Amino acid sequence: GAVVSQHPSWVICKSGTSVKIECRSLDFQATTMFWYRQFPKQSLMLMATSNEGSKATYEQGVEKDKFLINHASLTLSTLTVTSAHPEDSSFYICSASAPMGVGGGRLGHEQYFGPGTRLTVT
Amino acid sequence: QQQVKQSPQSLIVQKGGISIINCAYENTAFDYFPWYQQFPGKGPALLIAIRPDVSEKKEGRFTISFNKSAKQFSLHIMDSQPGDSATYFCAANTNAGKSTFGDGTTLTVKP
Numbered sequence: 001g002a003v004v005s006q007h008p009s010w011v012i013c014k015s016g017t018s019v020k021i022e023c024r025s026l027d028f029q030a031t032t033m034f035w036y037r038q039f040p041k042q043s044l045m046l047m048a049t050s051n052e053g054s055k056a057t058y059e060q061g062v063e064k065d066k067f068l069i070n071h072a073s074l075t076l077s078t079l080t081v082t083s084a085h086p087e088d089s090s091f092y093i094c095s096a097s098a099p100m101g102v103g104g105g106r107l108g109h110e111q112y113f114g115p116g117t118r119l120t121v122t
Numbered sequence: 123q124q125q126v127k128q129s130p131q132s133l134i135v136q137k138g139g140i141s142i143i144n145c146a147y148e149n150t151a152f153d154y155f156p157w158y159q160q161f162p163g164k165g166p167a168l169l170i171a172i173r174p175d176v177s178e179k180k181e182g183r184f185t186i187s188f189n190k191s192a193k194q195f196s197l198h199i200m201d202s203q204p205g206d207s208a209t210y211f212c213a214a215n216t217n218a219g220k221s222t223f224g225d226g227t228t229l230t231v232k233p
């Protein structure tokens with residue numbers, strides 16, 4: 001259990017266009033989802049925390065008007081990169097926080113990650 | 123300010139050997155410490171995790187050792203295999219579930 005999917009797995013878009021990435025928890029409900037960005041050979045950088053039914057909380061330095069997050073249901077969060085530029089090219093990964101017991105976890109706070117989305121802006 | 127420091131940056135181990143990765147944290151509010159394994163082009167996968175009221179946790183070949191007073195924890199991979207070659211991240215969570223990650227360790231297990 002505790003499977004998280006992302007769609008698309010990779011996308012190429014032209015500079016100035018917008019791209020939407022979906023993150024779904026397939027077999028559990030996630031009140032909280034997280035969006036990360038990862039550059040090659042670097043760690044995960046938390047961009048924002050997405051809570052179902054409320055506005056996302058963005059980390060310092062992350063432009064909320066550029067990276068729009070919508071957590072419309074307990075199983076779906078979306079990240080829209082608006083007016084994309086080449087410097088937005090990166091690997092975007094979401095995670096969903098699973099309730100205690102889901103996925104075999106007994107500690108709570110377990111985060112299960114999606115497979116990531118490779119965004120290339122040309 | 124880096125709240126979770128991970129070392130080494132890279133590690134080469136012979137097949138069958140023990141791989142050891144260390145992490146240190148600063149914020150005493152952290153109450154959950156997971157380790158993740160990531161293969162190139164994939165998302166991280168939860169390997170094993172521990173809470174600070176336990177000093178050691180073992181699952182198969184993977185063991186976490188936790189030293190609360192020193193604010194350090196480590197991952198030990200016993201009988202390392204070439205298939206274990208990946209990047210490993212330690213993390214520390216607050217009770218809100220928000221994770222702070224270490225910089226990662228690239229493990230190479232030579233056959």
